[in-house]
Amino acid sequence: MNSTDVVKSLYEAFGTGDMPTVLGLLHPEVLWCEAEGSPYDSGDGWIGPDAVVENLFAKMGDDWEVFTVHPGQFHDSGSVVTVEGRYAAKHNSTGKDMDCQVCHVWTVEDGQITKFQQYVDTAKMQDVMGVIS
16 A cells, blocks of 8 residues: 555545544554644644544544544655645534645655644634634
8 A cells, every 4th residue: 555545544534433443554653743823732743643542532522513624635755645635623612613724744654654744724723612712
């Protein structure tokens, strides 16, 4: 499976809620980085699937009534795959909808994701979440 196929299979698993497959595609030492300014940004990112679940996926599950990722264009550069897409979501507390452009950069080695970097309109995300007015 090439790098783009690995990333596509991850999005498919996310879309069906198949978390065992998602976590299985992450290297045990994956470095996961959210966009600077994101309400979920930890500064240095998280290392390992368990840290991603605890610090991101579990929190997002509590925060969002609906949160979907719609990947669009895939740009394959060998071990690095850049994906242009959109988030569509509805926040639990504010009831606001979010539709925003996103860019994900994935590094894949030996069939597993070793690094993730997100780029997103963090001001829009904060507004929808009620973090800023």
